[in-house]
Amino acid sequence: MRIEGISIRAATVSIFLMIGIVAVFLSLLAGSYFRQAALNAQMTSLSRVIEVATDEMLKEVKKKTFNLGMRLAYSRELLAAYGDSLKSNDYQQLVELLDDPFVNGFVGFPDINLEKIRIYNLDLEFVAESNKGIIKLDRQLDHHLVQKITQQNGIN
Numbered sequence: 001m002r003i004e005g006i007s008i009r010a011a012t013v014s015i016f017l018m019i020g021i022v023a024v025f026l027s028l029l030a031g032s033y034f035r036q037a038a039l040n041a042q043m044t045s046l047s048r049v050i051e052v053a054t055d056e057m058l059k060e061v062k063k064k065t066f067n068l069g070m071r072l073a074y075s076r077e078l079l080a081a082y083g084d085s086l087k088s089n090d091y092q093q094l095v096e097l098l099d100d101p102f103v104n105g106f107v108g109f110p111d112i113n114l115e116k117i118r119i120y121n122l123d124l125e126f127v128a129e130s131n132k133g134i135i136k137l138d139r140q141l142d143h144h145l146v147q148k149i150t151q152q153n154g155i156n
Helices: 008-073 076-088 093-103 143-150
Strands: 119-120 124-127
Touching: 008 093, 076 093, 076 124, 093 119, 093 124
Parallel strands: none
Antiparallel strands: 119 124
8 A cells, every 4th residue: 555545534543542542542641641640749748747746746746755754853742751751771661652642643634654763963963763663674764765865964
């Protein structure tokens, strides 16, 4: 078949057919690409939402644990028991006061999994701990925590 023998109608149909096949192929390719891009954007968005929610939850838990620590640190009863315990070397009353949040609860109880309450002196030496909570924990402070505390100013 020679090129001069092709009618305009056959050439037009052939061209539109080729354009249609190319358009379908490109449409399938673009659909696959955009589907993957939408999935990636959705995963990124979801991970960001989870990250923000986690940060907010951690802020709230830190605030509640800080409040618990401050309540204990500024408790006149606990301070008096600490001083008496150091003088008499009898830590029973101090331990009972440390057990109180486990027995009676505290603000933030549903959000915080309280494991153990301990008292250390200013030299970071162990003084006393609650009887409630996890048993057989190492009495030494975590190395990371000791390092962070020793790097702070005295007032902190």
